[in-house]
Amino acid sequence: MLQIKNLHASVEDKDILKGINLEIKAGEVHAIMGPNGAGKSTLSSIIAGNENYEVTEGEIFLDGEEISELAPEERAHKGVFLSFQYPVEIPGVSVTNFIKTAINEKRKANGEEEMPANEMLKKIREKSELLEMDRKFLSRSLNEGFSGGEKKRNEIFQMAMLEPKIAILDETDSGLDIDALRIVANGVNKLKNENNAVLVITHYQRLLDYIVPDFVHVLMDGKIVKTGGADLALELEEKGYDWIKQEQTA
Amino acid sequence: MHKELVDVERVSLYKSKNMSKYTEDDLKVELENKEYEYGFYTDIESETFPAGLNEDIVRAISKKKNEPQWMTDWRLEAFRAWQQMEEPEWANVNYEKPDFQAVSYYSAPKKKDKYASLDEVDPELLETFKKLGISLDEQKKLAGVAMDIVVDSVSVATTFKKTLAEKGIIFMSISEAIQEHPELVKKYLGTVVPQKDNFYAALNSAVFSDGSFCYIPKGVRCPMELSTYFRINQGGTGQFERTLVIADEGSYVSYLEGCTAPSRDENQLHAAVVELIALDDAEIKYSTVQNWYPGNKEGKGGVFNFVTKRGLCEKNAKISWTQVETGSAVTWKYPSCVLKGDNSIGEFYSIAVTNNFQQADTGTKMIHLGKNTKSTIISKGISAGKSQNSYRGLVQIGARAENARNFSQCDSLLMGNNCGAHTFPYIESKNASAKIEHEATTSKIGEDQVFYCNQRGIPTEKAIALIVNGFSKEVLNKLPMEFAVEAQKLLEISLEGSVG
Amino acid sequence: MELKEKMLASFMAFEEKIKDNEDLHEVRNHAIKNFENKGFPTKKEEAWKYTSLNAILKNDFSVFPKKDNAIEFKDVKKYFLHEIDTYKVVFIDGIFSSFLSSTTHEGLDVCLMSSALTKPKYKMVIDTYFNQIASKEESLTSLNTAFSLEGAYINIPKSKVVEKPIEIIYFSTGNEAALMVQPRNLVIVGENAHVQIVERHQSLNSNPVLTNSVTEIFAQKRAIVDYYKIQNDVQTANLIDNTYIAQKQESRVAVHTFSFGGNITRNNLNFYHQGERIDSTLKGITIIGDKQHVDHYTLVHHAQPNCESHQNYKTILDGQSTGVFNGKIYVEKEAQKTDAFQQNNNILIGDKATINAKPQLEIFADDVKCSHGCTIGQLDESAMFYMQQRGIPKKEAKALLMYAFTSEVTSSIKIPELKAKIARIIADKLGVKMGFDL
DSSP, X not given: OEEEEEEEEEETTEEEEEEEEEXXXXXXXXXXXXXXXXXXXXXXXXXXXXXXXXXXXXXXXXXXEEOTTSOHHHHHHTTEEEEOSSOOOEEEEEXXXXXXXXXXXXXXXXXXXXXXXXXHHHHHHHHHHHTTOOHHHHTSEXXXXXXXXXXXXXXXXXXXXXOOSEEEEEXXXXXXXXXXXXXXXXXXXXXXXXXXXXXXXXXXXXXGGTSOOSEEEEEETTEEEEEEOHHHHHHHHHHOSHHHHHHXXX | OOOOOTTOOOOOSSOOSOGGGOOHHHHHHHHHOOSOTTOOOOOOOEEEOOBOOSHHHHHHHHHHTTOOXXXXXXXXXXXXXXXXXXXXXXXXXXXXXXXXXXXXXXXXXXXXXXXXXXXXXXXXXXXXXXXXXXXXXXXXXXXXXXXXXXXXXXXXXXXXXXXXXXXXXXXXXHHHHHHHOHHXXXXXXXXXXXXXXXXXXXXXXXXXXXXXXXXXXXXXXXXXXXXXXXXXXXXXXXXXXXXXXXXXXXOEEEEEEEEEOOOOSSEEEEOOEEEEEEOXXXXXXXXXXXXXXXXXXXXXXXXXXXXXXXXXXXXXXXXXXXXXXXXXXXXXXXXXXXXXXXXXXXXXXEEEEEOTTOEEEEOOEEEEOSTTOEEEEXXXXXXXXXXXXXXXXXXXXXXXXXXXXXXXXXXXXXXXXXXXXXXXXXXXEOOTTOEEEEEEEEEEOOHHHHHHHHHXXXXXXXXXXXXXXXXXXXXXXXXXXXXXXXXXXHHHHHTTTOXX | OOHHHHHHHHXXXXXXXXXXXXXXXXXXXXXXXXXXXXXXXXXXXXXXXXXXXXXXXXXXOBSSOOSOOOOOXXXXXXXXXTTSOXXXXXXXXXEEOTTTOBOBOSSSEEEEHHHHHHOGGGHHHHHHHTTTXXXXXXXXXXXXXXXXXXXXXXXXXXXXXXXXXXXXXXXXXXXXXXXXEOOEEEEEEOTTOEEEEEEEEEESSSSOEEXXXXXXXXXXXXXEEEEEEEEOOOTTEEEEEEEEXXXXXXXXXXXXXXXXXXXXXXXXXXXXXXXXXXXXXXXXXXXXXXXXXXXXXXXXXXXXXXXXXXXXXEEEEOTTOEEEXXXXXXXXXTOTTOEEEEEEEEEEOSTTOEEEEEEEEEEOOSSOEEEEEEEEXXXXXXXXXXXXXXXXXXXXXXXXXXXXXXXXXXXXXXXXXXXXXXXXXXHHHTTOXXXXXX
């Protein structure tokens, strides 16, 4: 589904990613872990098409199509979803209005009719219940005055509404208390099926207790230095990242 | 708060179709039409006075309209005052001063004395209305917005007169009112905006050729939105309409006003006066969507919009101004409230958008004279292109205005680095019990906001529209529903191409 | 003779008397011409909309005070920061008092404007700085420039941290029936240098005084300047204070203005940015009553990227007093990432007090954070009641609330002795003995 080949990227002439190779198949959950500054968030921004980062080498394929030249919204229309580490506030734009616009833009891009209002409402109700969101929440301005937990829940709510092929969860666990974490993880698990995939980006193993990955990759200094199963995350939690560094230099 | 009557099915001012069915495709078509949408010129046989202004022209206008002597004298008095006045220069706008002798002060679609029915209206004119999206036929069928339409300077159609008459509501062109209700016109005309109030008001008082008149009797809630639609059609003319709205004790009316003009290379002059009188316990809600031709991308042409709007509140009365200003090359406009009566309330909600070379200097004056008077000012300025957008406001608390309250919020949004946003609030209080809060902010649309929208599949242009609408929401919410939709679209169209 | 005519006539005599170099002569003549064209400002001018000088200008001010008006230190000790050691530049009726002063040339110059303007060794400095940032358009500044002769000249060399505060005090003795003085101060703070300055104008009896003061401050790269203005004069004294500040990159200048006295006080405070990452602070407390009038007119001109400005003015008006706040933030197109903030809070206590506020923003750059807030209101009644319930008498409760209201400004005074002095003045103004720690 998502295939990344020899990806190099820089921001303001500083090399951040130095040759990433990654393949995620439909139905899989991958986790990328790594110390601060390893390039985790850069990778997610680049997959989503943030123009502040420059791809200097390499390719990104979605279902066999090279997407690294596409605009962020075109990637979104094709099914790339990024749950932001720091979701931005848009004052005056309600959650409902925002998601309605996003869904209809996607449908328009894919040559589909707009979603009828009643269907939209039904879906909004259904998905907001999944994330245990208050109805009042939906009429509030997007992310404005939201608590950390509310912001992250709102991200997963949008993911549920947009039904992406590949969902990238960038540090979704940061700022979440245990209850919110459970709700968010539960939401993600319910949305997961054999036709989509999830890429979890995290510093800690905590979220992976709830969203169990098939593969864990360790990203250090712009490269994937180690890949393993779910137990690799536990090992990292226990030993920290230094032992990998030592393993590398050894 | 007043609830809208549910049994009245209202229609949009501009579009006769139901707005809720307005689709993205419609929007797309509209967005593709980047040039000024209403920029067509209708070839109607019209009668236009020669250019220039002197006492004879003033008399001729008055005569043409078959006005009584007192009205002619009133105009002449204004004209003489105007001759002594100088065009104001304090506003933060730069433009070539119009040559007031090069303007024709009267232009009317040629017509028989009066239209008995719509069938008699010039078919070309009806076609114009269709292009504007106003189908009078349809309007007639749907019990909807009662509307007065002023093309160039003359009122051409007032719908629903009959329905309104049953409630004792008078809604007609001001020239008709001068004929039919001289006592009301005489009593109130010029009481809120005196002839000599300012340069443009004086000019208007001398030469106004038409406009709307509305009177709501005691205790009557006007069952529908009243609306006036203004259009400058003929080249080389100015439009000087005069609107007078009187809400008698305990009455309520919501009034809508829309404006367009053809695209022309020359600058056209619009100098209107609107006077509102809210007697004890009355409420007037006055909404404007101003979309005069703003000039082209190089700043050529466009309407000079110099407007004096003011309302007077008696005891417990309330006047609420809501405006969406997207058009005109130069706007000079300060809808104001004189809060004379105790417990009276004034409100001003404004969105002003400037793009390309537009200049807007707009705001409000809240003059607190009575006790326990309250005012609220919410102003949203959006500047793009090479435009200049200024808020200018005055909150004045008189020595006798015990417990006066004001809240003002002025926010500016800048798009691009070639425009300017300016805030000039004047706050004057002579009463120790006054409570005034004023806040102003300036911000831009964040790249991170746009990227966030992009990531959710919303293209940049649409994202900007969404963010701008969000920024303006507090004001958009104050507009009647159909106007709000129209206004949102106008915001999008006005800012087209402003983000690279 | 009208004061304007008198000034013009006096200028001829003045020019005769002093022996200027050619450059200075040029500057003065240019300035007097501007004043001649414009005259004293009137309410018709937007900048003077809320302040009228008409009544003051009717006084028959003497323009050249007589010499030798000595005063004893013990009589004026309270006007000094006498608890600590300071440099002092003191003037009596516009004339330098060497007796009361404590100047220096050791490692820094704290001396007289008259020497700087006349002695050849200062010529280069004068050519570079004098009248460079002061307005050449504003008529009262021009009037001062034309008559510039005396004042404080302070020049701090590179990397010098001045250990002692510098006090600049202008006394008027009232030996003249009515006196007009025009002090001119020049402050140059070198790269990375740091200085604290306190300026005060004080009349010693109730004969009318009109002070038209101009101060130019140049803060070089990374310089830090703390400037305090104490305006607690008798109610027959009038002050027009024009301060112009030019800041180079990464410099930090803070001006605190404490306006508690005088008849009419007008503060024109102008900041001009000439580099990046500059920090400007403008704070003020105004507490007046009776028919006093204080007008703050501020401008922060952001011309370079990444600069900050913070304004915070608190006003308490009693009696029939009038307060004016006219603050402008101007952000040029180049000044991206500007962070400019302006706050003006006013409390009206007197039934006949008037406040006029005009906080303005003029923004030409898009990526900026600019805001202003302005409030007019009363003391919080529930807080009053709360304190009264706990046994604090109403008067003290009121004073405590008012003191709290001003604390955002007093808290940033960097000289402890000055902070205590200001607190005492505030307590005195509020008419209470503060039982609490200030």
